[in-house]
Amino acid sequence: MRAFKRLLSNVGIVAVAATVGFAGVFGLSGDEPFAGQAFSTLAGECNIKGNISIGSGERIYHVPGQRYYAETKIRPEYGERWFCSEAEARQAGWRRSRV
Structure with a gap:
């Protein structure tokens, strides 16, 4: 440990x-x-996925239970990241996924 x-x-x-x-x-x-x-991410505390749309460059976050959550991959090399709360994601300029 x-x-x-x-x-x-x-x-x-x-x-x-x-x-x-x-x-x-x-x-x-x-x-x-x-x-x-x-x-926090390694410890499993942050489970909101901040994804950047390939087509539009829009910053979208996904929460557990949403349609595309499981298939969304976070690639930090492209600026994608994890968030610990929706408020944190919104404050950083990301919007919630509409689906």
């Missing part, structure tokens, strides 16, 4: 590095509130 906690801590450190100056390495702009997100 101690090794697992250390791994999660290291992931958080990498996420902070991505946020404060090494963001290009991870395909991020550096504006994303990413640091706490990596830990």
